[in-house]
Amino acid sequence: MRQVQVKKCTCTADVSGVCSALFELGGMVVIHDPSGCNSTYNTHDEPRWYDRDSLIFISGLSEMDALEGNDDKFIADIEDAAGSLHPAFIVLVRSPIPMMTGTDFEAIAGIVQEETGIPTFYVPTDGMHSYIEGAGRALEEIVRLAPEIAGKMPQEPAAVPKRDLADRCRSGVNLQIGTDGRRLRVNLLGVTPLDFSIGTSLLSMKEFLRQAGFDSACCLAMDTGLPEIAAMGGADVNLVVSTAGLPAARFLKDKYGTPYVVGMPCGFFSKVLAEQLHRAAAGEAGGVCLLPDPGIKPGEKSYIVGEPVICSSIARALALESGNFYPRVICPIQVPDRLRLPDVIYAESEEELEPLLGQAGVVIADPLMKTFCGRGTLFIHLPHEACSGRMFRAGIPDLVRDCPQRILKAPVWRQMS
Amino acid sequence: MLQKVHEVNVEAARTSIGQAAWPRPFPQVLEYNSAAHGPWNIVHTGMLVPGAHQIYVCADNCSRGVVLTAAEMGAGSRFSSIRLTQEDLLDGQMEELVIDGVREILDKLPVRPRIVILFTVCIHRFMGSDIDYIFRELGRLCPDTVFIRGYMDCIAQKEGPTPDQKLRASIYDCLAPQEKEPGSVCIYGNDLPLDSASDLMALLKEAGRHVFQLPLCRSEEEFLDMSRAALAAAVYPPARYGMERFAGRMGIPGLYLPVCFGYKEIAAQLRLLAQTAGLSLPEERLGAMQAKAEQALALAGRVVGQMPVAIDSAAFPRVLSLARCLLEHGFRVIRIYADAFLEEEKEDFLWLRAHAPETQIYAVTDPAMRVMPRRTEGRVLAIGQKAAYFTGTGNFVNVVENGGMWGFDGICRLAGLMADAVIHEKDTRDIVSRKGLGLPSLVEV
Numbered sequence: 001m002r003q004v005q006v007k008k009c010t011c012t013a014d015v016s017g018v019c020s021a022l023f024e025l026g027g028m029v030v031i032h033d034p035s036g037c038n039s040t041y042n043t044h045d046e047p048r049w050y051d052r053d054s055l056i057f058i059s060g061l062s063e064m065d066a067l068e069g070n071d072d073k074f075i076a077d078i079e080d081a082a083g084s085l086h087p088a089f090i091v092l093v094r095s096p097i098p099m100m101t102g103t104d105f106e107a108i109a110g111i112v113q114e115e116t117g118i119p120t121f122y123v124p125t126d127g128m129h130s131y132i133e134g135a136g137r138a139l140e141e142i143v144r145l146a147p148e149i150a151g152k153m154p155q156e157p158a159a160v161p162k163r164d165l166a167d168r169c170r171s172g173v174n175l176q177i178g179t180d181g182r183r184l185r186v187n188l189l190g191v192t193p194l195d196f197s198i199g200t201s202l203l204s205m206k207e208f209l210r211q212a213g214f215d216s217a218c219c220l221a222m223d224t225g226l227p228e229i230a231a232m233g234g235a236d237v238n239l240v241v242s243t244a245g246l247p248a249a250r251f252l253k254d255k256y257g258t259p260y261v262v263g264m265p266c267g268f269f270s271k272v273l274a275e276q277l278h279r280a281a282a283g284e285a286g287g288v289c290l291l292p293d294p295g296i297k298p299g300e301k302s303y304i305v306g307e308p309v310i311c312s313s314i315a316r317a318l319a320l321e322s323g324n325f326y327p328r329v330i331c332p333i334q335v336p337d338r339l340r341l342p343d344v345i346y347a348e349s350e351e352e353l354e355p356l357l358g359q360a361g362v363v364i365a366d367p368l369m370k371t372f373c374g375r376g377t378l379f380i381h382l383p384h385e386a387c388s389g390r391m392f393r394a395g396i397p398d399l400v401r402d403c404p405q406r407i408l409k410a411p412v413w414r415q416m417s
Numbered sequence: 418m419l420q421k422v423h424e425v426n427v428e429a430a431r432t433s434i435g436q437a438a439w440p441r442p443f444p445q446v447l448e449y450n451s452a453a454h455g456p457w458n459i460v461h462t463g464m465l466v467p468g469a470h471q472i473y474v475c476a477d478n479c480s481r482g483v484v485l486t487a488a489e490m491g492a493g494s495r496f497s498s499i500r501l502t503q504e505d506l507l508d509g510q511m512e513e514l515v516i517d518g519v520r521e522i523l524d525k526l527p528v529r530p531r532i533v534i535l536f537t538v539c540i541h542r543f544m545g546s547d548i549d550y551i552f553r554e555l556g557r558l559c560p561d562t563v564f565i566r567g568y569m570d571c572i573a574q575k576e577g578p579t580p581d582q583k584l585r586a587s588i589y590d591c592l593a594p595q596e597k598e599p600g601s602v603c604i605y606g607n608d609l610p611l612d613s614a615s616d617l618m619a620l621l622k623e624a625g626r627h628v629f630q631l632p633l634c635r636s637e638e639e640f641l642d643m644s645r646a647a648l649a650a651a652v653y654p655p656a657r658y659g660m661e662r663f664a665g666r667m668g669i670p671g672l673y674l675p676v677c678f679g680y681k682e683i684a685a686q687l688r689l690l691a692q693t694a695g696l697s698l699p700e701e702r703l704g705a706m707q708a709k710a711e712q713a714l715a716l717a718g719r720v721v722g723q724m725p726v727a728i729d730s731a732a733f734p735r736v737l738s739l740a741r742c743l744l745e746h747g748f749r750v751i752r753i754y755a756d757a758f759l760e761e762e763k764e765d766f767l768w769l770r771a772h773a774p775e776t777q778i779y780a781v782t783d784p785a786m787r788v789m790p791r792r793t794e795g796r797v798l799a800i801g802q803k804a805a806y807f808t809g810t811g812n813f814v815n816v817v818e819n820g821g822m823w824g825f826d827g828i829c830r831l832a833g834l835m836a837d838a839v840i841h842e843k844d845t846r847d848i849v850s851r852k853g854l855g856l857p858s859l860v861e862v
Contacts (some may be wrong), residue, residue, distance in 0.1 A: 003500040004518050006478075008524045009488060009500065013478035030447060035541060035571035038450040040482030043852065050846060053528075057447040057784050062575040077446045081784045084426040096476050097539050097572055100506060127478030128502055191622050243790040273630035338856075368488060390850075 002349040007371040011333045011384040012194050014125035016045040017134025017244065019056050020092050020192045021221055022142060023306070025229070028087035030053035030078055032103065033095035035060065036058045037127070042395035044389035045131070047198045054086050064167060066101055076113055082116050082325055088226060089149045089346055090120040091138070099126040119149045130334040130348075131194050131386055135244035139220055140188070143232060150230035184236040185217040187252075189260070190245020192222065195307050195387040197396040204400035205241065208265040212274040220248060237261065237281040242309050246339050250364070259287030262355030264310050267404030290341060294295075302327040303356065305365035306384045308335065308344045310399060314364075317404040327364060330356060333386065364407060368393055378412040430785035433752070435774025439766055441757040444576070448782040453806040455607045455817045455854035456731045459584050460486040463534045463567060464495065464611050464856075465608065465631050466588055467640050470521055471532035474515050475498045475538040475569060483536075483569070491610045492854045495530075498585035501540060516554050523559060531637050532586075532591070536567030543572075577659050586659030588631070592644035594667055601627035603672075603693060604644030605663060606656025608632060609821045609855055616687060616706060616824030617652070617674065624696050648694055650674050652823055654734045654759055673763065676819040676827060678736045678742035680707050683824050693761045706783045706825035712834075718830035720839050723749050725797050727783070727808050730755035730803025732816045739800070742828070744773050752777045752795075754804050779807065798839055800831075802849040811842035817854045 012020075017308040019041050031037045038058040042049040049201040050392055059074050063190050082090060090112055092105050105122040113120035125134050144147075151352045186209050191202055203223055209216045218228040222263050232238075240249045241264040249260040259280035263273045276289040291312045296319055304311045319326035329344045332353060337361035340346060347353045357363055357372035364380040366387035373379055382403075383392035407413055421730035432442050460483050463471050473483050473496075480498045487496035498519035505511060515537070522530055535555070537548055548566070552575040555564050561604050566587040568580040578586075585606040602621055606610055610632040621628050627646075634640040650672040651660035657673050660848050665670025674686045684703050691698035726748050737758060741749045753776060758766060769776060780786055781803055792809040799805040814834045816822075822830050851858040 001499075001514075001518055001521050003502070003505075003514070003524070004499045004521050005484075005500060006522055007495070010477050010480040010484045010500070013481055014478070015478045016481070022675060035448075035574065036482060036569075037478055038448065039454075040478065041748060043452055043453065044481060044485045045455055050850065055784070057787075059447055060445060060448045060575075060782075063542075063572045066572060080429075081447045084429060084785060085788065086425065088546060097543060100540065100543050126503065127476040128500075132479070136588060163545075199601075205616055230667065368493070371493075386487070390860055392486070392861060 002351050003371065005350050007370045008350045008353065009357065009387055012045045012131035013085055013093045013127055014129040014134030015093055015095060015127050015133060017194065018091065018123045018125060019129030020131065020194050021044060021138040021244065022091060023054045023056070023134040024052075024222060024224065026088040026141050026225055027091055028057070028082060028089070029091045029093060030057050030081075030084060030092040031095060032057060032059045032061055032098045032105075034058075034097065037095055045194060045385070047193050047385065047390065047393065051308040055081075057081065057112055060098060061291070066097055069101070069103075071103065071108055073198060075108060075115075079116055079117060082112075082118055087118060089145070090116070090118050090303075092120070092122040094122070094125050096127045097296065104304050108188075119145060121145060121346045129336075130237070132333060132335055132339065133413060134337065135192055135194065136188075136247040139244060140220065140251050143251055145227060146226050146229040146232075150226040183213055183215045184277070185234070186214045187217045187232050187235045187238045187248050188219040188245075189238050190242035190309070190386065191219050191238045194220075194241070195242045195244070195310060195384070196399065197385045197393060199396055200398045201400050205265060206342040208270055208400060209239075212270070212277070214277065220245060237262070240279060241340050242307055243335060243341070253287060257287070259283065259289075261289040262309055263289075263291050263316075264399065267315055268281065268320035268399050269313055269317035269404075270400075272316070272320070273313075290315065291343075296324065296326070298328040299362070301360050302328045302362035303360055303364070304382070305327070305330045305332055305357070305363065305369055306382060307331070307333065307386070308341050312341060312344060313397070314352040314403055314407070321404055321408060327362060328373035332369070362412065380407055380410045382407075382414050425785075426790050427785040427789045430780040430783035430789060432776055432778050433535055433774060433777045434769045435764070437778050439758070439763065440760060442778050443756055443780040443783050445782045449784050449787045450802060451781065451786065451806055453731075453802040453849040454852045455802040457818065458486060459483075459536070459567065459569065459580055460496070461490065461853040462581070462584055462608055462842070462858060464490065464492050464636070465587070466528055466534065466565070467634050468637050468690045469532040469534050469565070470495050470497065470526065471534045471536065471567065472497050472499065472519055473536045473538070473567075473569065474502050474518065474541070476500065476540065479538060479569060487851055488854055489860050491857060491859050497526075505539065506544065511541065511544060512551050512554075515551050515559070516544075520558060521557055523562065528563070530803045532563045532565065532640075533782070534565040534567040534588075536569045539572040541635055549712070555677075565591050579655070579804040582655050582658045584714065585656050586662050589643070589659060589663045592641060592663075595644050597647040597669065599647055599736070600624070600644045600694065601629065602648045602650060603629040603643050603860045605649045605651045605660040606631075607651075607653045608818055611652065611823055612821045613824065614830075615822060616683070616692065617650075618823070618859055619692065619826070620696055620698065621694070624694075626694070637787055645688065650690065652676055653818060676733065676823050677738040678828060679738055679765070680754045681711070682738070687824065703711050708827040710825040713829035713832035717836045720748050720836035721748060721798055724839060725793070725795070727752035727754065727797055727799045727804040727810075728855050729799075729801035729803040730758075731781075731803050731818075732814070733819055734759060735762060735765075737762040737769060740773075740776065741765045741768050741861055744769070744776075750776055752802070752804070752808070754779045754781050754807060756781050756783075798835060800835065802854070805845050806849050809845070811845050812838050813843060813845065814838050815843060815848055815854065
């Protein structure tokens with residue numbers, strides 16, 4: 001049965017994904033839920049909870065209120081809290097019971113916005129999908145509404161003369177500088193602690209941009225604020241570093257024509273990614289660059305398991321650095337079809353994972369995935385916050401700076417290759 | 418990040434005991450969850466049943482919290498789940514899904530557990546799933562397995578018993594009545610074992626009475642043997658609901674002897690226990706116990722001095738009884754962290770209102786607690802993790818759910834811990850972030 005989980009740890013779900021994505025932006029997130037969602041989120045999915053304040057609450061929905069459709073209490077409680085705490089915006093998040101009772105969140109958001117004057121929106125989660133879906137929707141919505149919330153319209157998209165830059169790419173002239181003499185500005189999309197934790201990965205991504213000659217614009221959504229998000233449309237190109245950033249990238253492409261590249265910088269793959277950023281900025285491939293084919297075949301029964309963009313990037317870095325070998329990517333997280341990448345095995349159920357990992361020769365994955373592996377499997381730890389939460393946080397590497405090297409240096413890897 | 422451009426109003430989350438409404442000083446509004454996680458949850462409690470395997474049938478968002486609770490305590494192999502999808506809410510096959518899923522899990526486990534705790538959730542309650550049918554069928558199809566009903570239907574907890582209370586009842590529902598062991602006592606429904614030196618335990622042990630406690634059961638047989646007890650006693654308030662049901666079903670006396678700090682109440686509880694269990698309890702002994710507690714409090718008072726004290730109801734559910742005891746003995750209790758009080762605290766509430774009306778009551782879950790400054794001007798001694806977290810102190814007594822303390826001896830032990838906490842500062846962040854105080858924690862905080 002696809003739904004049975006004896007060995008698999010449940011990954012972070014959509015409600016926590018919304019909260020994680022919006023944590024730093026000064027809004028108030030209200031999960032319409034009886035109990036538990038807040039505790040699960042702040043204990044296992046939110047490493048910033050102890051040290052940083054963010055207005056994330058549950059409604060404490062009671063059975064009688066749910067049965068009687070007593071939305072007035074929900075609205076009054078939100079408005080009371082907003083009156084005391086003055087959030088920049090309010091977000092309503094749905095859990096399974098309000099989904100079953102058909103609570104009209106659009107209407108409630110409208111009432112709250114009208115009565116408080118605070119921009120209010122709703123993210124249609126149900127607690128039954130992954131954080132990628134929740135964070136993806138939340139990031140897209142905040143990008144859509146940030147200009148209104150911040151009271152600041154975005155700048156016009158950078159006027160990069162695409163043909164000229166493409167020519168320059170081909171001719172090998174300085175790729176980093178636009179025709180107007182300035183450095184290209186790059187947004188990072190899809191950055192949450194669920195995929196990158198709170199170590200130095202984000203700093204390293206910014207350092208990658210700097211060293212590659214780009215200016216780092218907005219990082220969606222860590223270490224940033226609403227004004228920066230409102231101005232995202234002014235960047236030259238977007239770098240989608242996790243799947244959760246993809247919906248926002250598509251929105252920005254549609255609205256401002258901003259090209260985007262999918263991939264996380266790491267190891268030798270960083271150089272490839274830098275080139276792709278320029279090509280995308282120049283309008284190549286319609287301004288969309290997915291992860292390139294590594295050009296060699298993946299290893300037999302060797303896998304890297306986790307978030308698709310991150311793992312695909314690491315796999316490509318390994319391919320480039322080893323020259324003859326790289327693991328195939330397995331994503332154990334539920335990802336909707338519209339956000340799936342090519343060359344990734346999507347295996348969210350235990351039924352699908354068991355035959356793959358049970359027979360595997362090499363597995364690079366979160367330590368909690370080791371339960372799937374046989375005795376002969378060579379296992380390399382790659383802890384992932386959205387899988388094991390805080391359990392192995394100290395062992396989460398800087399994905400950008402250290403990850404491929406750490407894997408390459410692992411005795412298991414040397415033994416295998 | 419949160420921009421405090423407006424003056425944030427935190428007053429809704431605090432009041433004085435002189436002004437506080439009884440029994441709920443704060444209205445039920447949006448809820449904040451603090452970063453202090455030491456109190457036990459249903460997963461921890463379920464793991465007390467030796468060898469039991471827990472199965473949760475729920476959506477991913479609910480499953481995430483419980484699966485990692487199990488993993489963090491190193492008990493992931495005793496945990497499984499059945500994921501619910503939107504289709505399951507519509508296809509009318511919920512009962513079959515649960516039954517088939519449980520059977521598949523049992524088949525897949527390397528060792529088939531004798532006891533399974535099966536948790537259903539709010540969704541089943543709302544769908545009207547036939548839970549009786551599920552358990553009946555499972556009992557028929559898996560006759561060698563004992564199924565315990567677990568509850569994660571949090572939506573019902575404001576109008577009735579909480580999932581925690583219901584689990585503390587249902588765990589014992591699987592115990593079949595059997596011949597009683599004369600004089601034996603079951604300390605019912607506590608997560609942490611009572612200290613062997615506590616007055617209650619000492620009294621029973623001295624009389625050679627067999628005491629059953631779930632946290633001390635090491636085998637399924639020991640657990641199933643608990644129904645041999647001739648007397649049941651609950652010392653932890655959330656266990657009272659189940660204890661009364663258990664005692665009634667077993668046809669044995671049931672006593673509610675909650676951990677408290679009033680000398681008269683403790684003495685009355687000891688007399689009641691002695692009378693019901695047929696134990697000898699001379700009044701002189703009570704006097705000696707009381708004198709020892711007085712001495713311990715006096716000694717602690719010398720160390721604590723006028724250092725302000727903050728206490729929380731997760732440490733001691735009878736938090737007002739504790740506040741009164743400490744105030745009566747010269748301690749400077751300035752804050753009590755609690756969203757509401759137990760009905761049985763009324764007398765202590767009225768005493769505090771009359772004698773210490775300025776004592777501050779702080780909410781625990783009110784949204785304003787998210788932005789309430791988590792620091793104090795001077796040093797504070799906290800009793801309990803939440804009080805420590807909210808005051809930002811490292812001088813705290815690390816205790817949840819009464820910490821195994823009971824009676825005059827419990828007062829002595831607490832007094833010692835208070836003095837020690839003043840002298841030895843703790844790493845608050847590391848300690849309170851861990852779930853289930855007293856259990857293993859594999860977390861790298």
